[in-house]
Amino acid sequence: MESSVDPTAKIAPGVEMGTYVHIGSGVSIGEGSRIGCFVVIHDGTTIGKNVLISDNSVIGKLPMKAAISTLKAVELPPAVISDDCIVGASSVIYSGCKLGRGVMVADQAAVREDVEIGDFTIVGRGVVVENHCRVGRYVKIETNAYVTARTIIEDRCFIAPMVAMANDNFLGRTEERFKWTKGPHIKKGARIGTNATLMPRVVIGEDAVVGAGAVVKRDVPPRMIVAGVPAGQVKETPKEQLLENQGYPED
Numbered sequence: 001m002e003s004s005v006d007p008t009a010k011i012a013p014g015v016e017m018g019t020y021v022h023i024g025s026g027v028s029i030g031e032g033s034r035i036g037c038f039v040v041i042h043d044g045t046t047i048g049k050n051v052l053i054s055d056n057s058v059i060g061k062l063p064m065k066a067a068i069s070t071l072k073a074v075e076l077p078p079a080v081i082s083d084d085c086i087v088g089a090s091s092v093i094y095s096g097c098k099l100g101r102g103v104m105v106a107d108q109a110a111v112r113e114d115v116e117i118g119d120f121t122i123v124g125r126g127v128v129v130e131n132h133c134r135v136g137r138y139v140k141i142e143t144n145a146y147v148t149a150r151t152i153i154e155d156r157c158f159i160a161p162m163v164a165m166a167n168d169n170f171l172g173r174t175e176e177r178f179k180w181t182k183g184p185h186i187k188k189g190a191r192i193g194t195n196a197t198l199m200p201r202v203v204i205g206e207d208a209v210v211g212a213g214a215v216v217k218r219d220v221p222p223r224m225i226v227a228g229v230p231a232g233q234v235k236e237t238p239k240e241q242l243l244e245n246q247g248y249p250e251d
Contacts, residue, residue, distance in 0.1 A: 006043075018055065030083065042095065044078030051081055054089040054107070061094050063113050063131070076113050088125070100137065118155065133183070138248075151183030156243060158191040160212070165198045187222070189243040207242050 002019050005011070009027040018037030023029075027041050030049035035041070039053050042060030053059060060079040076096035081087070085099050088107035093099070097111050100119035105111060109127045118137035123129060126144040133147055136155035141147065148165040165184050170177035184198040187205055192198065193212035203219040210216055211227030211234070220226050223242065225234045239245060 012049075024060070026078075036089070042078070045081070046078065047081045048083035048085070048101075050084050052086045053081075054087060054091070056090045057087050058092045059087070061092055063094060082119075094131075106143075112149070124161070130183075136188070148183040150181060152185045154186060154188040154190075154206075156189050156248070157186050159186075160192055160194040160196070162195045163192050163198070164196075167200045169200050184216075190220075207237050209237055209241075 003017065003021040005023045006025040006027065008025045009023045011029045012031035014031055015029050016034040018035060020038045021035055022040045024041060024043035026044045029047045030051065032050040033047055035053050036055035036057070038056045040058045045060040059081065079093050079095050080098040081093070082099055082101045084102045086104040087093065088105060088109065090108045091105050092110045093105065094111060094113040096113040097115045099105070099117050102120040103117050105123045106125040108125055109123050111117065111123065111129045112131040114131050115129055115133045117123065117135045118139065120137060121135055121139040123141050124143040124145065127141050129135065129147045130149035132149050133151045135153045136157065138156045139153055141159040142161040144161055145159050145163040146165060148167040150167055151165055153159070167181050167183040168177055169180065182201045185203045186192065187203065189207040190204045192210045193214065195212055196210045196214045196216065198216045202216050204210065205220050205222030205224065207223045208220045209225040210220065210231065211225065214227050214231040215229045216226065216231045223237045225237055226232060227234050
């Protein structure tokens with residue numbers, strides 16, 4: 001049997017599907033969408049109009065729990081992929097995840113459970129967005145960046161390749177850590193340079209810039225450039241680089 005489509009799935013006329021596709025119960029796929037070969041779409045997933053799901057991708061995957069994992073089992077809603085999204089080859093989108101309109105998730109990326117990604121955001125190749133994250137609109141998260149659990153990234157931020165984020169100052173030891181586990185909060189228009197490291201709970205202010213390779217241990221004021229290990233203030237963000245001077249339409 002080449003493909004398996006549950007009879008309760010609602011697939012709009014004209015949807016294109018490759019070979020060896022599995023579509024679970026209650027799935028909805030809008031018109032104009034294209035589903036590649038060897039794709040798995042789990043029960044209840046909603047896929048909007050004009051969506052591309054590339055080969056070997058998995059949509060609506062349930063999270064796994066290792067024998068020694070501290071994660072608690074919770075009931076999650078099905079995944080939602082809004083109109084005009086693109087999901088690259090061999091990507092995994094978990095249940096409880098919602099992609100806004102026009103989001104692109106590139107090849108080999110993973111977006112974990114209970115994650116919301118705003119309209120027209122790009123999640124680059126090999127990026128991992130862990131559970132319980134909120135990502136705004138028009139964000140760019142570049143190749144192989146790591147977004148730790150419980151991180152907030154506001155609208156129009158730029159996350160360069162190989163950026164790493166942390167959410168646990170206790171490195172997995174003592175019960176105390178559970179009270180403090182939280183990723184960075186990156187505010188509107190902030191930009192994070194290649195290979196920078198953001199430590200737990202730091203706040204990166206609006207229109208701030210973190211230089212390449214920096215290690216950020218303290219909050220960064222709005223409109224400030226920081227660099228170094230540990231990161232220190234260098235100068236204010238140039239006025240011509242501020243969001244308000246880019247001519248973007250009102251969000």
